[in-house]
Amino acid sequence: MGRLARFLIYMIRLLFLQNMVISVEILSKSKLEKCEKRTDSNDELNCTTKIVINMAVPSGSSGGEAFVVAEIVEVEENSTNNMQTLRVPPDVPFKPQEFFVKTRKCQPDAGANVVKICERLRDEDGHIIEHTRPICCPCGPRRRAPSSCGNIFDKLIKGKANTAHCLRFPGDWFHVFGIGQQSIGFSVRIEMKTGNKVSEVIVGPENRTATSKDNFLKVNLIGDFVGYTSIPTFEDFYLVIPRQGSPGQPNDLGRNLSMWMLLERVRFTLDGVECNKIGVSYDAFNGQPNFCSSPFWSCLHNQLWNFWEADQNRIKRGQVPLYGVQGKYERINEHPDAGSHSFSIGVTEVLNTNLLIELRADDIDFVFQRSPGKIMSVTVPTFEALTQFGVATITAKNTGEVEASYSLTFDCSKGVAHMEEQFFIMKPKEISARSFKVYPTTDQAARYVCSAILKDSEFSEVDRAECQFSTTATVFENGSQREMLGLFRLQLPHTVYLYELGSTFRFTFSYISHRACVAMAFTSERLVRSSL
Template sequence: MKPLIFITLIFTHQIVNIACVQILSKSKLEKCEKVSGNINDPLNCTKKIVIDLAVPSESNGEEATIVAEVAEVKENASSNPRALRMPPQITIKKSAAYAQYELTYVRDVAYRPEEYAFMTRKCSYWGDPSVVGPCERLFYDNGEMIPHTQPMCCPCGPDHRVPTSCGNIFNQIKKGKANTAHCLRFPGDWYHVFGIGRRSTGFNIRISVNSGGKTSDVVIGPNNRTATSLDNFLRANLIGDYTGYINVPSFEEFFLVIPRQGAPGQPKDLGRDFIKWMLLERVRFTLDGRDCDKIGVGYQAYLEQPSFCYVPFKSCIHNQLWNFWESDKYRIDRNQDPLYVVQGRFPRINEHPNAGRLSFSIGITEAVNSNLMLELAADDIEFVYQRSSGKIISIIVPTFEALTQFGTAVIKANNTGQVEASYSMTFDCIGGVTPMEEQCFIMKPNEVTSRFFRLFLASDQAANYACIAILKDSDYHEVDRAECQFATRATILNTGTQLPFNPPKEVVKKGFFATIEGWWHSFWDGMVDFITGKTCRVKCSSFFDIDCHLRHMCMSWMVLFGLFLVIFPTVATLVWLLHEYGVFDPIYDWWQDHFWDDEQRIQHIKKISLHGLHMKKPTHHTDGQHKRRKHTHSEHHVKKNERKHGRSKVASKVQHPLYVKKGDHVVNERRQKKERDDNTRKHLHSKGKG
């Protein structure tokens, strides 16, 4: 081997997303071939430029691009570099990485199981819809009854599964005691359930080299790690990734549920409604339908609940698909990340290249470097390697059941040459089979080895498939190929104990007496509701919601509202009567003593006196008692004022004669009485001194 030479790479920045590149090794090598056959044949030597690169990926899901140019080379560190007359330009584009998961169809489950309760008086396991309503037994298409679909009968009462009234004694005597029929049904939407297997990471690296006006292109990836351009100028080898992916989730303990696409069973297409795809733990499911409060619950688990008639309504059907979806919808509406819904948790769902109709993949956000080795044809390279012929002996693919199992292809190859050499093998099938990675191995002369490829299908139908195996030598050239065909059996569907349910049509009662009975029940229920006010309490928000109470007339509200309206005039009348009988006179006296002056008191006395002289005989007093009470009340005010103010008050009255009219005998009488009282007090006072 000749000494290594240095290769200078000049990077251009003509593309927006340019990633950094690291040149791990570079050399001028002489590459010589020794073809198996004649030992005396001379070596066929060619010269190559070998470049080992570290190609990163973008973390944001975009394509990473590298543009480089081999500008000059030199034989060793001491020699001067020599520029290439036509330097080759290298363009490398690495797509976003993704993780693809294998899917295995499990079964279909109901989105929202429902429990029905039907009020009846003749509940029985064999009742028709007129007796048990939607809880009538269900039957297969061949007329056989579906097990555990009969109704469960519970008595009436406030402490049972559905609190009900047993009715009055007359209905119990006439029709029997009331009871309820309970059953589990599966109306509405259904979902497919898939088991999630191992994952595989994928990406594509497209390499393009332009040299001397010619362009050489190859595309490699994890499923095809080696490739040679058509003109043999470019050879690429994807050695691997330097570090594994750390944050790629594993879903082997989860089930993927998606809305049913068309008919029951294995769908032909998963659809694109990712907002309804959910990943749920396997422990939340029951595959045989015998566990309550799990997805996939069946009729048997529902009917075999302990103390059936005494546990709450809709027990045994909690933690269903609709509960998890509604929970995540609430989180999404609040701008929070979902816990179960796929969309929003993972980026780039099913956006990988060549995504099939039954594939599931998510984008990888980690930036991982891939080790890429390129070989470019050159006149100053020397490299020796072993090359030998080979042959594919046989391909065996046993028949297996589609989707529920995976097949295995066993391919035997033989080194027909006389030297130990490296080989690679690809196994590709036409349509409906997941792509498989290329395998590399070494065989000694005349050695026979077996290579195993796992086959994962995308359909549940029995079909025939055609595949081709290609054996490549160490120069990545095809040395042999072989074709084969294999068959699969159809998937045996088993949806467990859950079956679709369509509620029966409502039974309409006919006949004259039945119509009269219906009218009577409506009238009776209306009267009971009017008296008890049940509708008003349920539908009306408050006592003063007049509009609601007018639409739902109730006797209790009418009585209470009438009392509410009557209380105001009643209180006003009572206060007026108390005023007329002088109950509030002490309050009036206290107010006048503390807040009235002499002028206001004189005016008040004057007003009362005039009222007593000129007012006609009132119609509401017949005995004159009220007049005397008012007169006494006026005198009381006068005497009280005199005692309080003494002579100054008398003087005040004398100084304001204009407030006392002539002929006002009431005022004169009081004045005379006052003068007599004053004289009496003076006489007693002088007598006491003597």
């Protein structure tokens, strides 16, 4: 058969050679004799023995290996030969505000001595800005701003009482970006070791084929397999960021990520003529029908500050924001090659890349390492049902002496959506924490039982831990969050009994957190019971 060569294959999927490896799957392996015929070879063939390996290389589930990168563009219209910005100015106010002044003898052209802040605005050249005149409403208890009309003598001496109303933008402004074409950014490093010799190549979406310098190793990146969860897309969203300096195109997007938001395009009015949309203008506000009989602040709902405050309320309740990018996505704009006008986020979904590897060798063995492991803890803080999801954190440890791959599942009782199995690698004695998003299917308070299962590189179960957690009922009305119930109300010290094959073992815990599940390592035949 010829000389047998053994190779230890290290497959590392990284972004710019960072973070750790995880489990690699060999899809197929074949041995062939590859012959080359050149134009000047006179029918002579140059043949070499090749090993061809087709494998799937997954990214880590921690979100540290891949990015979604998208260019951001000005929100503008290309209906003419020249690019024209639809909005003048192109930025939108964070919090448009309606002001009113109780006055007498209100007129649209009245000066500041009569209507004060609602006096007509002027531009830098002194020209009056259109639609900034005050709207005058009569006095009365059922008007836009209820006010007293006074007595007949006040009317005769001082003039008829009324209110002047106007729209002003006293706060911050935000720039609006459309999300352009997006792409996935990552790289895969393949390192082959034969004795003291190392062959290495790096491939990625921008460089799909590569050959090592010694011609020993050739790699072709075929593509990515479709995952169970979709990577987010932003074609229907606008990205809004705080304006840096003067209006218009910013040179720097800044790092105030807590104020960055992604909002659906339908929430915006680019020409400013629609009420209750982001970007509302003087024209829309002053042009409201039945202005004086409409409620105060009509036309100014669903603005940026409304969505930002809604997110802050969710964050205070321990929920994930709906609109803000910080807290919803990971590693925002940390891609080193994204550019000054790009938007990037870390990919948390597992991406499986299909690689075709060709080796110059007589034969090859795929060497993998196997090591025992143990589940150290499982925690699931109480959360409100149907508030998007809760987070289960499982801490596992490689108790062996070699680096090896593992898989982890988190299987819950009826009423919780299934969660995708996670694959990862741990070094000897390393402790790794993995997170699962828990989605209950009911809005009622409930208690659930889940099992965390740790498997080794041969997919054999090495440890299992059972956990219980609770959800509180969904609060549909506005108001403060109800007090969370602890998962375990245990008197300290508290005794937990472990029953195994008829024998009883007693463990005493000096402290157990009331906000966390209790997890113990045990085999499939064991049960953990607590005496309350």
